[in-house]
Amino acid sequence: MSILQIVALAVVGAALILVIRQEKPELAVQISVAAGLAVFALIAWKLVEVLNVLERLAVRADLNMVFLGTLLRILGIAYIAEFGTQICRDAGENALAFKVEMAGKVMILILAAPIITTILDTVSRLLP
């Protein structure tokens, strides 16, 4: 039951951070980052299994594997950008958080541009 482990870890981490935040907010931010990374480490390899299932489904549906690779890359960028945004927001730097978010969106748009072009090509071929 790793969900119990994760919840226990998060609750204990929240309690510890609450104690430290009163006196040393700068340390509390870093410890909350560490707690978040601990939770991610616990689910990272389960995520690999989910992605394997996704890949097998894509093979069975005869999808172009380039699209799946791009999709996974976009997911990774979204996750990392969200991670950075949350840390900045936790530290009270909303402006910086917004810029990180913006950078993530731009990167995703760059990766998605070929797919959008492909869709537009298909649509224009279908139309007379």
Next chain:
Amino acid sequence: MEFDVNLLFRLAGIGILIMVFSQVLTQADKKEQAQLLTLAGVVIVMMFVVNMIGRLFNAVRTIFNIY
């Protein structure tokens, strides 16, 4: 990505220890030293956390095939 949950408790322990010591130093009218202690604590914790963030980035890179 191997993760030692003990690391979280170690970091929290460092935080609480530094909290207490800096309070003692402040009470003893040694504000500058308390500030330096806080700075040292932040740097020590940051060394651990930066290491972990690097490992997270590597894990995400391998999981999602980002090069």
